[in-house]
Amino acid sequence: MSITVRVLVVDDDALVRASLEMMLDGANGISVVGQAADGDEVPAAVDAHFPDVVLMDLRMPRVDGIVATRRVRARTDPPEVVVLTTFDTDEDVLHALRAGASGFLLKDTPPAQIVDAVRRVAAGDPILSPAITRRLMDRAATQADAHTVAQQALERLSPREYDVVLAVARGESNAQIGSELYMSVATVKAHISHILTKLGLGNRTQIALLAHDGGLA
Known part of the structure; x- marks a missing residue:
């Protein structure tokens, strides 16, 4: 019996949300069950759609992805969170991981890798690009x-x-x-x-x- 990974897409850009939904819905075993346009919409969307994975933008006008991730991960039986952003400063990555994100990807990541990341995170396997991981860990160890x-x-x-x-x-x-x-x-x-x-x-x-x-x- 196949298992479908349920995904909630969170991004303040409607075109990005539509593109991600089209890409992910076209992948075997993945279904986009909902969208949210800002971090303050995420709790209600999680309650409504029961996603396995939340694909989370970082910079949003009302509630950013870090705060939204922290709120999601504080819930009972929370979904996994993969941050998908154009920003990759050390602080962004570190804050996302400390908030409970299981993955951190840039928006220029090839579609196949984003699909693979969603599947891997849903299976309990965290995903970070090697370059981000090395830079982050080097910084963290010196604090x-x-x-x-x-x-x-x-x-x-x-x-x-x-x-x-x-x-x-x-x-x-x-x-x-x-x-x-x-x-x-x-x-x-x-x-x-x-x-x-x-x-x-x-x-x-x-x-x-x-x-x-x-x-x-």
Whole structure:
């Protein structure tokens, strides 16, 4: 039985919304179930359409994508969020990830890669372009306050949880982590869920960011 990924498109440009809907609806296994023209419309749209993934613009006139992402991810059983923007400053990326986004893509990303990102994020696999990831992590590791806070959080982990965090920071899948650490995929998922709860994090991307803040990778 095939599973369709339900997508909510959020952008203040009507032409961009229409283009994204046409592109994504034409992809196998993806359906655009709704649109929103500003961040303040997102909560009601999520309630109305139950998306799996929100494709979120960053700069909008009333409520920006960072605030909207934070509000979405604070909900019970929230959808994943992929930021799609023309802006890629270090601050933009960092704020989006800390707000709970699982992906960050630029609007000039090829359509096939945007489609792939939606599928991957829906499956629990965070997506960032390599260039953005490297630049962000280099910056994050040099911030003294973030470094100290991250180290204090990481000290709360058990040795096994610490190993899982290192593997997540390297971008390994659950299957790869299981093979490396000699545990089942179900056990890996249980460890990750416990780490998220223990450290008050929202997703795997934030685990990786914490690891880099703490100088582990």
